Amino acid sequence: MRAAEDVVGGRTALVTGAGNGLGRAIALALAGHGARVVLVGRQEDPLRQTAALIGPTARIATCDVADPASVQALADGLAGEEISIVVNNAGIAGPVADLTEVQPHEWDEVFAVNVRGTYLVCRAFLPPMLARGAGDVVNIASVSGKRPLPGRTPYTASKMAVLGLTTTLAHEVGPAGVMVNSVSPGPVAGDRMTRNFAREAQRTGTSPAQAEEQFVARAALRRMVTAEEVATATVAVLCMPGLCGADIDLSAGMVAR
Known part of the structure; x- marks a missing residue:
C-alpha cells in the first residue's frame, strides 16, 4: 500500500457533509496527509468550524446535494479547481419506525439525500476526472445496507442503493482510470x-x-467504531492500487446478515 502523503498530497478533495461527524473527520484526515479540501454542506457555520481546524488551505461551499441546481452551482463554482477526490459522505438517518408507520415524505427525504445526492455529485464531478483519465470516488455507505435493521427501512434501503451505485459505477468509469469504492461503517x-x-x-x-x-x-x-477510524479507512482506500468497485466493511465485526 502506498504512503498516504504520496497518494493524496497536493490533490484537491471534495467532502460532502463536512460540517460535523464523519465528514469532518474525513476532511481532517485528508488535509492531514496534504490534500487541499473543499468542505461541502448545507450550513455555513459548521463548515467554518471544520475549516478552522484545518487552516487556510480549506475551502467551504454550501450546497444541498439533493438539489440538482444546487449541485450544478457547486460544480460551476469549482470549475477552476482540479477535483480529483470526491467523498460522498452527506447522509441522513431518517425515521425510526416500522415501515407501515413511515410517511412517504420521510422515505423520499432519505433517498433524496443518501442516494440522489450521491448520484448528483458523481454526475457533476466525474466528467473532468474522465477527461483526465484519473480520479477517485469514495462513497460512504453503511453496514446497515447489508443486514437487517428493524425500524430503519428507509435508511437501510438507501445504503443498499449506494452499494449498488458504487459497484456499477466502478465498471462504467474504471476503464477510463477512475476508481470508485465505498466504505461501510458500522455504528459510529x-x-x-x-x-x-x-x-x-x-x-x-x-x-x-x-x-x-x-x-x-x-x-x-x-x-x-469511531469517526477517526472511518476517516483512516477512507484514506486507506485511496492508497490501495487496483481497488475498484470494492466495499470496505469497517464495523468492529458487525454481523452483516
Whole structure:
C-alpha cells in the first residue's frame, strides 16, 4: 500500500457533509496527509468550524446535494479547481419506525439525500476526472445496507442503493482510470447514534442504554467504531492500487446478515 502523503498530497478533495461527524473527520484526515479540501454542506457555520481546524488551505461551499441546481452551482463554482477526490459522505438517518408507520415524505427525504445526492455529485464531478483519465470516488455507505435493521427501512434501503451505485459505477468509469469504492461503517459513536438509540428506546419501550447494548452485541469487538477510524479507512482506500468497485466493511465485526 502506498504512503498516504504520496497518494493524496497536493490533490484537491471534495467532502460532502463536512460540517460535523464523519465528514469532518474525513476532511481532517485528508488535509492531514496534504490534500487541499473543499468542505461541502448545507450550513455555513459548521463548515467554518471544520475549516478552522484545518487552516487556510480549506475551502467551504454550501450546497444541498439533493438539489440538482444546487449541485450544478457547486460544480460551476469549482470549475477552476482540479477535483480529483470526491467523498460522498452527506447522509441522513431518517425515521425510526416500522415501515407501515413511515410517511412517504420521510422515505423520499432519505433517498433524496443518501442516494440522489450521491448520484448528483458523481454526475457533476466525474466528467473532468474522465477527461483526465484519473480520479477517485469514495462513497460512504453503511453496514446497515447489508443486514437487517428493524425500524430503519428507509435508511437501510438507501445504503443498499449506494452499494449498488458504487459497484456499477466502478465498471462504467474504471476503464477510463477512475476508481470508485465505498466504505461501510458500522455504528459510529457520536451524537447521531445517541439520538438513534433514544428513538429506538422510545419505539421499543426500553432504555437508550439497552438499545445501544443490543445494537452493538452483534459486533465482534462489542463496541461502535469511531469517526477517526472511518476517516483512516477512507484514506486507506485511496492508497490501495487496483481497488475498484470494492466495499470496505469497517464495523468492529458487525454481523452483516
